Amino acid sequence: MSIIKEQIPMKEQLPQERKKNFYEVPLGYTKEEAILEATRCLQCPTHPCIDGCPVHIDIPGFIKAIKEDNLSLSIEIMHDTNLLPAITGRVCPQEEQCQVVCVMGKVGDPVAIGKLERYIADWELENRSRGNINIPKKKESKNKKIAIVGSGPAGLTCAVNLIKMGYEVTIFEGFHELGGVLTYGIPEFRLPKKIVKEEIEFLNKLGVKFNLDFPIGRSETISDLFKDGYSAVFIGTGAGAPQFMHIPGENLGGIYSANEYLTRVNLMKAYKFPDYDTPIKVGKRVAVIGGGNVAMDSARTALRLGAEHVFLIYRRSRTEMPAREEEIIHAEEEGIEFMLLTNPIRYIGNENGLVKQVECIKMKLGEEDASGRRRPIPIESSEFLIDIEQAIVAIGTTPNPIISKTTQDLKTGRHGEILVDENGQTSVKGAFAGGDIVTGAATVITAMGAGGLAASSINRYLSGELK
Amino acid sequence: MFKITKKQKLGPEMVLMEINAPQVTKHVQPGQFIILRVNEKGERIPLTVADFDSEKRRVTIVFQKVGKTTYLLGSIPEGGSILDVTGPLGTPSEISKFGTVVCVGGGVGVAPIYPIVKKLKSEGNEVISIIGYRSKNYVFWEEKIKNVSDKLLIATNDGTYGEKGFVTDILIKLLESNIKIDRVITIGPAIMMKAVSDITKLKKIKTIASLNALMVCGMGMCGTCRLTIGGETKLSCSDGPEFDAHLVDFNELMERLNVYKEEEKYAFEKWKTEAKI
Numbered sequence: 067m068s069i070i071k072e073q074i075p076m077k078e079q080l081p082q083e084r085k086k087n088f089y090e091v092p093l094g095y096t097k098e099e100a101i102l103e104a105t106r107c108l109q110c111p112t113h114p115c116i117d118g119c120p121v122h123i124d125i126p127g128f129i130k131a132i133k134e135d136n137l138s139l140s141i142e143i144m145h146d147t148n149l150l151p152a153i154t155g156r157v158c159p160q161e162e163q164c165q166v167v168c169v170m171g172k173v174g175d176p177v178a179i180g181k182l183e184r185y186i187a188d189w190e191l192e193n194r195s196r197g198n199i200n201i202p203k204k205k206e207s208k209n210k211k212i213a214i215v216g217s218g219p220a221g222l223t224c225a226v227n228l229i230k231m232g233y234e235v236t237i238f239e240g241f242h243e244l245g246g247v248l249t250y251g252i253p254e255f256r257l258p259k260k261i262v263k264e265e266i267e268f269l270n271k272l273g274v275k276f277n278l279d280f281p282i283g284r285s286e287t288i289s290d291l292f293k294d295g296y297s298a299v300f301i302g303t304g305a306g307a308p309q310f311m312h313i314p315g316e317n318l319g320g321i322y323s324a325n326e327y328l329t330r331v332n333l334m335k336a337y338k339f340p341d342y343d344t345p346i347k348v349g350k351r352v353a354v355i356g357g358g359n360v361a362m363d364s365a366r367t368a369l370r371l372g373a374e375h376v377f378l379i380y381r382r383s384r385t386e387m388p389a390r391e392e393e394i395i396h397a398e399e400e401g402i403e404f405m406l407l408t409n410p411i412r413y414i415g416n417e418n419g420l421v422k423q424v425e426c427i428k429m430k431l432g433e434e435d436a437s438g439r440r441r442p443i444p445i446e447s448s449e450f451l452i453d454i455e456q457a458i459v460a461i462g463t464t465p466n467p468i469i470s471k472t473t474q475d476l477k478t479g480r481h482g483e484i485l486v487d488e489n490g491q492t493s494v495k496g497a498f499a500g501g502d503i504v505t506g507a508a509t510v511i512t513a514m515g516a517g518g519l520a521a522s523s524i525n526r527y528l529s530g531e532l533k
Numbered sequence: 534m535f536k537i538t539k540k541q542k543l544g545p546e547m548v549l550m551e552i553n554a555p556q557v558t559k560h561v562q563p564g565q566f567i568i569l570r571v572n573e574k575g576e577r578i579p580l581t582v583a584d585f586d587s588e589k590r591r592v593t594i595v596f597q598k599v600g601k602t603t604y605l606l607g608s609i610p611e612g613g614s615i616l617d618v619t620g621p622l623g624t625p626s627e628i629s630k631f632g633t634v635v636c637v638g639g640g641v642g643v644a645p646i647y648p649i650v651k652k653l654k655s656e657g658n659e660v661i662s663i664i665g666y667r668s669k670n671y672v673f674w675e676e677k678i679k680n681v682s683d684k685l686l687i688a689t690n691d692g693t694y695g696e697k698g699f700v701t702d703i704l705i706k707l708l709e710s711n712i713k714i715d716r717v718i719t720i721g722p723a724i725m726m727k728a729v730s731d732i733t734k735l736k737k738i739k740t741i742a743s744l745n746a747l748m749v750c751g752m753g754m755c756g757t758c759r760l761t762i763g764g765e766t767k768l769s770c771s772d773g774p775e776f777d778a779h780l781v782d783f784n785e786l787m788e789r790l791n792v793y794k795e796e797e798k799y800a801f802e803k804w805k806t807e808a809k810i
Contacts, residue, residue, distance in 0.1 A: 240752050242570055242577075242617040277556075279619040281752055285556040308756040310766055317766065317785055319792035323756035329749055334576065340803055343576040343602055344749070345796035419788030466753050468771060 071174025074103040076181050081399040085369050088254040088337065091396060092181075097135070100185040104133035106170060107177045114167035115179060120515035121223075123147045125164055125179055132182055141190045144183070145202050149226045149268070150514065152191055152261045153219070155184030157252060158511045159390050191264055201271060205232035210528055213238060213296040215282040215469070218246020219510045220302030220501030222266070223517030224524075225274050231525050235274045236296075240281035243333060246304055247502075248510070250333040251325070253363050255370070256393075259332070283468035288476070288497055298496045298524045301484060302517060305502035306466020310459055311355070315413030319420040320347050324360045324460035331367055349455025350374045353424050354402075355410055356460035357387035360507075362394065364458040365402045376402050377452060381409040381429050381442040405452075407431070409444065413457065423451050465503050473497075481506060489532060490520035498524055535569075535618040538591055540611035543673035544666075546598040547641065548607045549583070555590040557582075557620040563648035564626030564743065564775055567592060568751040570617040571605045578602055579748045581645035581720070581774070582621065592620075595644035595673075600797050601804045622751045623774045627741070628652045632715035633659040635707065636682075637700050637729050639721025640666060643674055645743065646720045651681040653718075659683050661707065661714075665700035665721075669693035701728045714738050719778065723790060727783035734779050742778035744769050744786060747793070761785055 077093045078084075084091055095103065107129040115125040124143050131140035144151050160180035168176030212228050214221045217239040229235045243249050245262045270276070282288065282303075291299050308323030310316050322330075327346070330336040334344035352368040354361050357380035365376045378397065380387060383406050387394060398404070407429040414423040428448035431440035465482045477485045477493035483506055484499040486492050492499050500516025502508055526532040539551035557567055566581040584593035598607045609615065626649050634653050638646035643664045653660050662682040666672050668691050679685040686703045687695030696703060700721070708714070717740040719729045726742040733740040746758035746769035753771030760769055763780035767773065 240619065241750070242619070279617050280556055281619060281622070284560065284621055284752075285619075286559060290559075304754075306752075306754045307768065307771075308754070310756070310759075312766065317759060317761055317789065319789060323759075326749060326755040326757045329755050334749065335574070338574075339796065340800040342574045343800065345576075345793045345800070347792075347796075418791070419785075420792070463754075468753060 069173065070106055073175040073178045074099050085400040088370055090258050091255055094188055095181060095185045100132055100182060101135065103178050103182055104129045108169055110169045115164040118164040118167045120163065120511050121147050121518055128186060129182055132186060137186060137189050140186045144186060150222060150265050151183050152187035152265055153248060153257065154511055154514065155180055155187050156257050159509055161391060199271060202230060204230055208232040210234065210297040211236065211295055212524060213291045213299045214302065215299060216246055216302040216304060217244040218302060218304050218501060218513065219248060220513040220517035221300065222269060223514040224300045224302065224521045226269055226272065227518055227521035228524060229272050229274055236277060237274060238277045238280045238282050241333065242279055244276060250329045253328065253332055253367050256363065283472040288469065288473045288494065292496060297528055298498065300520050300524065301469060301497060301499040301503060302501045303466055303469055303503045305463035305507040307464050309462045309464060311410065311461065313410060313412050315415060318413050318415040320455060321413060321421050321457045321459065324364045324458055325463065327364055327458045328367065337371055347456050348372050351454045353377045353379055353452060353454045353457040354460060355379050355457065357382065357389060358460065359389045359393055361460035362389045362397045364460050365397055366400060368458065369400055369402065377405050378402050379405045379408050379410060379426060382439065383407055383431065386439045411449065421454060421457055424454050424457055425449055425451050463507050489523040490516060491523060534614040534616060536614050537609060537611055543595060544671040547595065547671065547673060548598065549593060549595050551591050551593045552615060552618060553590060554592050554618045557592045557618065558585050558587045558590045561585050561592060561621035562625035563628065563652045565621040565623045566774060567618055567620035568622060569615050571602060572616050575616065576602055577749055577751065579751055581743060582648065583644035584648060595641060597641045601801045619751065623770060626775055628656055630657045633713060634716045634718060635661045635663060635714055637663045637704060637717060637719040639700050639725040642721030647674060647678055649718055650678060654681045663700045663703045700725065701732060704729060704732055708736055723783055723787045726778060730778035740778040741775050742781060743775045744773055744781065746786060747790060
């Protein structure tokens with residue numbers, strides 16, 4: 067049989083349609099498409115893809131089972147290392163992890179591992195909705211309680227791994243809904259909230275307990291949790307405070323941090339205002355500042371809310387953009403207007419304190435900086451004005467300080483990130499941490515990897531292996 | 534769900550609610566706030582804690598019905614429930630023995646000043662409370678504040694009760710009397726706090742204002758409540774809500790409070806028509 071060099075494409079909503087709705091963009095593989103794509107996997111003995119995956123999924127294994135149309139085996143293999151594949155199949159940057167090292171990539175396109183992962187996960191969700199729930203086996207109860215602080219990808223992964231080991235697990239979440247960034251941050255069109263809810267419901271079925279509206283550091287402190295009888299605590303509170311550029315006019319009305327904009331839309335459903343009570347400004351001309359995934363999410367959200375022109379202002383060139391290539395392409399296809407090598411220098415407001423213009427300056431690329439990217443330098447006298455009604459600042463976040471401020475002896479780094487050792491252990495005995503609160507803003511799968519590592523470290527700690 | 538254990542009308546559109554909220558009362562201190570959400574479609578609104586009973590695990594809020602959310606909240610009967618209550622949020626008031634402290638509360642802001650006055654008093658301060666209302670029928674908690682203050686002064690805008698005028702008129706007179714004042718703490722409408730701050734700035738008296746910025750998360754992650762304090766951007770929910778009033782850009786605060794005025798009005802009118810109110 068000859069090798070198919072190109073990936074089997076996944077059908078997508080057309081750009082002209084999808085930019086007016088919040089439904090998911092890629093539509094998923096059919097069975098035939100999935101089997102065909104699965105046959106492209108060479109089942110090579112070196113399996114570099116497994117090493118490329120932060121949670122070491124047996125990728126050739128689950129793909130082989132798809133090829134043989136043995137989907138229950140496939141999902142079983144998947145669940146061994148990853149209990150949230152419907153989420154990771156959608157939001158992982160596979161092109162820089164498992165797929166970049168795929169041997170098939172040397173002769174053609176790498177195998178579409180992420181798309182196959184989504185296929186098998188969606189099959190499982192379908193199956194569950196018909197009542198066929200395959201609950202992974204739990205080990206004998208260890209009669210020990212673990213507290214998980216934050217219900218984002220790190221916390222959920224840590225929770226699910228620990229409950230499988232036989233621990234009693236309770237998740238504490240400050241918001242009124244679970245999921246962390248999966249719920250408030252990533253938009254519906256990239257990760258439907260129904261999927262997040264179903265994956266969390268799965269954890270609930272496994273016996274994980276949830277405490278909503280319960281911000282640790284305020285309602286109770288980390289030391290309270292130990293006093294309450296928890297043997298270990300995992301802190302996965304994510305990247306907290308939004309960063310701003312600190313340029314004039316940045317606090318004008320209509321200027322949002324990406325966190326605020328996306329929280330209003332995704333968590334509070336402001337796109338359904340006034341049926342839902344949380345408002346959001348909707349204008350015809352919106353500027354988004356930044357070049358990462360969050361900037362793409364914000365720009366595409368603005369478009370769906372009804373903007374006619376969305377300007378994505380980024381100070382470097384397209385090559386340096388930190389966003390996933392797939393997201394950049396989706397944004398371009400939908401008509402987001404990229405203003406590259408451009409940087410805002412001030413905002414100008416109207417008489418009501420609402421933003422009406424942003425002044426920008428043109429940039430050029432100079433020498434490489436510490437990050438290995440070419441440093442952007444302003445071009446003198448190249449300032450120009452853009453009329454806008456809203457701006458969304460998506461230039462990153464810094465760790466939320468609430469827990470570190472209220473936890474004695476918890477060591478933090480220069481940016482306020484919680485310091486951990488190679489096992490995810492913090493300076494406080496029995497307290498572990500992982501995800502964005504440790505690394506600064508990173509990806510969902512990195513956070514999941516950290517949650518998984520912390521779970522095994524907690525197990526080792528409680529069995530006396532780890533001091 | 535959080536049960537409303539007591540509901541009381543305090544004046545026109547002014548409502549008191551005592552809510553069973555054990556996770557709030559364990560650590561709550563004066564100056565902190567809660568965020569609540571009335572129902573599944575509701576917005577998150579911050580309300581500063583007006584009183585609390587740690588033993589009974591109840592927290593008291595006082596709010597004025599001004600828009601859709603506060604009307605919806607006010608329509609829940611005693612014994613009914615609120616969907617979500619989160620807290621305690623924000624940094625507690627800084628309270629120690631300062632000497633003589635003047636607490637200035639206006640309108641709905643009289644309620645959250647109560648626990649601050651009470652704690653200041655218990656720390657051994659001489660506390661002079663100045664409270665102001667629109668008119669006589671709006672007056673609430675006069676006795677309650679009086680009981681924990683060394684002196685209580687009261688003003689109504691129309692002169693139907695206490696002195697005629699604003700809290701600031703009383704404050705000016707007090708400052709003219711040349712007693713030594715070590716600190717002023719103010720809670721009320723932004724315009725009132727700005728006026729208080731302008732007066733005390735001239736006299737160089739340290740003044741703390743509890744800011745009522747718009748919020749969504751209340752936990753320092755969204756930036757909705759950001760304000761310029763002494764030239765720096767601060768988050769009202771986690772760095773505040775109390776700040777040195779002399780460093781606050783009150784004009785910016787007032788502009789930011791009005792950002793959604795049109796949307797709020799639209800939602801309120803639509804709801805009133807549909808609910809036939």
